Amino acid sequence: MKKIVLIALLLLCPVAAAHGNTQENPLAGTNAANLTRAIQYSDQGFTKKMLFKGATYDILLFAFRKGQQLPAHTIPLDAFILVLEGKAAVTIDGREQEVAAGERIALPKNLSHALIAKENFKMLLVK
Secondary structure (H helix, E strand, C coil): CHHHHHHHHHHHCCHHHHHCCCCCCCCCCCCHHHHHHHCCCCCCCCEEEEEEECCCCEEEEEEECCCCEEEEECCCCCEEEEEEECEEEEEECCEEEEEECCCEEEECCCCCEEEEECCCEEEEEEC
């Protein structure tokens, strides 16, 4: 529940206010709507950017060009994806589900999950 509240606060508040230091924060002064501008697509593969590293969780941004994928893997903790832009097929424990901008999906710990971008796709990951 704490992660969901944190995500809501992150998306509703300017990032500078959440961190308090505008000099060291590359997203300082931006709103939630600008998170999609904080990471760029690459033809070389998906891109990943750490936004916050906490004691018990991390928040990352990802950008995938259409067709790029995250291979199947597992992690020993629960994770949460919020789709910022585009569409992707997320496979969890062998079951595929399509997600689109504005939607969220939980990734349960120790279950295999993978992703393939159906179109240019950006997401926020909390783990």
